[in-house]
Amino acid sequence: MNVAIVGAGIFGMAAAIEISGRGHTVTVFDQGSVPYENAASTDVSKGIRRMWYAGDNETYVELVESAAAKWRHWERILEESVYHQTGGISIIDSFGPGTPMYESWRYLIARGATEIEVMTAPKARKRFPQFVIDDEETVVHDRWSGYIESGHAVKILARIARDQGVIITEETRVTEVTESSTGATVKVGEVEAKYDRIVVAAGVWVGRLLPTIGENVKVTHQEMLLIEVEDEPLFSPPNMPVWGVDPDGEGWYGFPLLREGCVKVSKEPLGEVVDPDFSRGGTEEFRDETLEFLRGRIPKMADGRVVSGRTCLYTTTPDDHFVIDWAPGYESVLVAGGGSGHGFKFGGSIGSLISDALEDRDNPLGRRFRIGDRFTKTPTCSQESRGFATPRET
Numbered sequence: 001m002n003v004a005i006v007g008a009g010i011f012g013m014a015a016a017i018e019i020s021g022r023g024h025t026v027t028v029f030d031q032g033s034v035p036y037e038n039a040a041s042t043d044v045s046k047g048i049r050r051m052w053y054a055g056d057n058e059t060y061v062e063l064v065e066s067a068a069a070k071w072r073h074w075e076r077i078l079e080e081s082v083y084h085q086t087g088g089i090s091i092i093d094s095f096g097p098g099t100p101m102y103e104s105w106r107y108l109i110a111r112g113a114t115e116i117e118v119m120t121a122p123k124a125r126k127r128f129p130q131f132v133i134d135d136e137e138t139v140v141h142d143r144w145s146g147y148i149e150s151g152h153a154v155k156i157l158a159r160i161a162r163d164q165g166v167i168i169t170e171e172t173r174v175t176e177v178t179e180s181s182t183g184a185t186v187k188v189g190e191v192e193a194k195y196d197r198i199v200v201a202a203g204v205w206v207g208r209l210l211p212t213i214g215e216n217v218k219v220t221h222q223e224m225l226l227i228e229v230e231d232e233p234l235f236s237p238p239n240m241p242v243w244g245v246d247p248d249g250e251g252w253y254g255f256p257l258l259r260e261g262c263v264k265v266s267k268e269p270l271g272e273v274v275d276p277d278f279s280r281g282g283t284e285e286f287r288d289e290t291l292e293f294l295r296g297r298i299p300k301m302a303d304g305r306v307v308s309g310r311t312c313l314y315t316t317t318p319d320d321h322f323v324i325d326w327a328p329g330y331e332s333v334l335v336a337g338g339g340s341g342h343g344f345k346f347g348g349s350i351g352s353l354i355s356d357a358l359e360d361r362d363n364p365l366g367r368r369f370r371i372g373d374r375f376t377k378t379p380t381c382s383q384e385s386r387g388f389a390t391p392r393e394t
């Protein structure tokens, strides 16, 4: 098949590598250079973890473990390291049956995971002295967790794609996708090109090409702060893991010292709905709010120097699960995205889900991401409980 992919973020790039690996001819279009500075994937770091997927542990744990193996495989091909298994901690105030962390932990233990330790506050304070941890809080430490240098990873994955013969057409904004009985068409202004299939992996811009998808996803404003810390060893692995505080509430999270010479702090709950071309700068309000949080929770980080603030946009579906399916009303245009704030880590495994959908092969792990009646049902996601995190009723 001759396949066009619109978008060279992680969804598009992973799809390009897998689809071309299966012998198809692939052309990728991106409106920017790769990695495009305003793409959600273009960031210093994205967390990779297998906990907090109690909404569908069976699907997500399998996918994230296979993704991790693929990230290692890609690192070997590229002879570069982008995936850092630093361990991760979640500081939570309630750890019992029915809570997202507990149900994740129970599932992983039953699956044979040996890297997870549930710590009392005194023990956690000794192990992670950077943090203020209240006596009644629990700390779940998974040594498996880590982060991926996401923007850099997309950039170097393009090398694998090109080596496999993928044509990546940068600085080229696709203005329309259409289909007829003779195939699918990509339009760039007045220029048209025909393909057997098109994959639209356009991140927050998906609604511009596929309005029926755009109507069903929320594009929200999420901010992050980059801080230079004084005591670098204290904030470097193995002393400092990827961390999260109260994931079902305030949802602060962050990363240890990164290659860029700073730590990153951000916040999980959905921000205000914005246009996909909203400014990617940071705000004073978020800076102040973050520093106030850090003074109470990681005081030595709050003493650091703020280097910059940045905005990244989530593309969130009604139930927080990705969308990998034929676009409504199309037979040869597939949509791949709806990352819902947690898509990057799956880069190593979503390529095969997208390729299977494109080749009309049933993949049990891909069923979760078919559209079905998901857009007509009452949304399950909310600020407090995300669809992938909230334990399912059995």
Ligand SMILES: Cc1cc2nc3c(=O)[nH]c(=O)nc-3n(C[C@H](O)[C@H](O)[C@H](O)COP(=O)(O)OP(=O)(O)OC[C@H]3O[C@@H](n4cnc5c(N)ncnc54)[C@H](O)[C@@H]3O)c2cc1C
Pocket (backbone or CB within 6 Å): 006, 007, 008, 009, 010, 011, 012, 029, 030, 031, 032, 035, 036, 038, 039, 040, 041, 042, 045, 046, 047, 048, 172, 173, 174, 175, 201, 202, 203, 204, 205, 206, 208, 209, 222, 223, 224, 266, 312, 313, 314, 336, 337, 338, 339, 340, 341, 342, 343, 344, 345, 346
């Ligand atoms: C603040 C923040 C924190 C996050 N943290 C994590 C995390 O810790 N772990 C994790 O796993 N995930 C995380 N995510 C989610 C993750 O970043 C996304 O799910 C993922 O990067 C989405 O990838 P994508 O390929 O769908 O979109 P993008 O990376 O945005 O790529 C879309 C691409 O499509 C191109 N494009 C769009 N329209 C057109 C067009 N018409 N013509 C040509 N090109 C076009 C764009 O230029 C862009 O390059 C986070 C997201 C944000 C915003």
